[in-house]
Amino acid sequence: MITIIDYGVGNLGSLANLFDRLSMPYIISGKPEVISRAEALLLPGVGAAGEGMKNLRDQKLDTVLREKISAGVSFLGICLGMQVLFDQSEEGNTLCLGVMRGSVRRFRMTVKVPQIGWNQVYYPKAIPDNPLWAGIPQGSEYYFVNSYICAPDDPSVVIGTTVYDESFVSAIAAKNVVATQFHPEKSGAAGMQFIKNFVEAYL
Amino acid sequence: MITKRIIPCLDMTKAKVVKGIQFINFRDAGDPVVLAKKYDAEGADELTFLDITATTENRPILLDVVTRTAKEITIPFSVGGGIRSISDMRMILRAGADKVSVNTGAVIHPSLINDCANAFGSQCVVLSLDAKQIAPRRWNVFINGGTKDSGLSAIDWAKEATERGAGEILLTSIDQDGTKKGFDLELTRQVSRAVNVPIIASGGGGTKKDFLDVFTKGEADAALAASLFHFNELSIPELKTYLAQGGVSVREAI
Secondary structure, eight states: EEEEEOSSOOOOHHHHHHHHHHTOOOOOOOHHHHTTTOOOEEEEOOOOOHHHHHHHHHHOOOOHHEEEEHHOEEEEEEEEETTTTEETTTTGGGOOOOOSSSEEOOOOOTTTSSEEEEEBBBBOOTTOOOOGTTTTTTTTTEEEEEEEEEEOOOGGGGGEEEESSEEEEEEEEEEEEESSSOGGGGGGHHHHHHHHHHHHOOO | OOEEEEEEEEEHHHHHHHHTTTTTGGTTTSSSHHHHHHHEEEEEEEEEEEOOOTTTTOOOOOOHHHHHHHOSSSOOEEESSSSSSSSHHHHHHHEEEEEEEEEEEHHHHHHHHHHHHHHHHHEEEEEEEEEEEEEEEEEEEETTTTTEEEOOOHHHHHOOOOOTTEEOOOOOOETTTTTTTTOOHHHHHHHHOOOSSSSESSOOOOHHOOOOOOOOHSSSSSSSSHHHHTTSSOOOOHHHHHHHHHHOOOOOOO
């Protein structure tokens, strides 16, 4: 069963509704003792990196998360839940969890910020058989709400890219960790399929 | 490339009235949750719920509609009407809305925008701006459901509100609203150029071409309409096909 992490900046209701719709069980918790026993983790998040990291530290979840991820527990990060995986974020010069090498930067001022709306996600030609993209056509639209984007050091973790100010990384996967800049829980059928695929491939 | 959004607007007050008097033909269509599901299935990109008389009647928003909608739909939705405080906003977000729009409350107490953006993030805070032209190239912000001139210039207020943290602007032309004679392209373009956040154009959409114009000439990021969709005068798939043929990037639901 998946545990959705409650750290005060997540749209927990939307995720709970999604899992209800898929008839999949879940737990919602912000307690380190519950999360340390979790079989799989989902880190949601809307809002600022600084506040998100502060809440994770205050709730003593930062250490637990690093331990669980390095122990190989399946993990899905969404939006801010993707950004905090990296070393640091430009947003408020925030030191993040550092389980993925790389940084988080703001969109350039040549575009409207935040990016709000549906944008295409392209998977690299080399990985059309990735189970996360099963049944999802190349270039399907997903819902984004973000001002910041992740820049992983290791290009091999990239499983999805999207174009806004320029091409940016919209989904990553490395071992037990999957993360998306888009909101699958708000992305209609394409989003539900992605979550289903994650559950089938990683749980 | 980001797509242009089509947003049906559901008026909670009217829907309730329609349902209440058992207007047979519209009874099902009058339940906002049923309508919301239909629009989700048809490929709407987002939904907006407005309780337009909440301010003038000084009553709270219909939270149960928000909760029921959140359970049923798979796309984002915003809720507005009568929002006065952070606690109003928190209740609506907890009920499952993704964004909350502020209008009169923010004009009276502009710090409401800062407070809400700090508490929940700019992405949750939509400035709902009702504008009326008072002179050539001059629009003022009207409050209390469009009944009272605030004296503020629409362009200045749009700039101030985004500086305070509004992440998006729902821009309604009072002059065009309900006329089906097209969006106010000049107003939309001026506001879109004045600020660096997405603009949702509202008021006046009557034909497919009106939508094409508001995206290409009005420089809007999204367009909103209500009765046009509710009374099946224009379907969302038909509108999107037309826009795509006109070179506007729109989402294709899988």
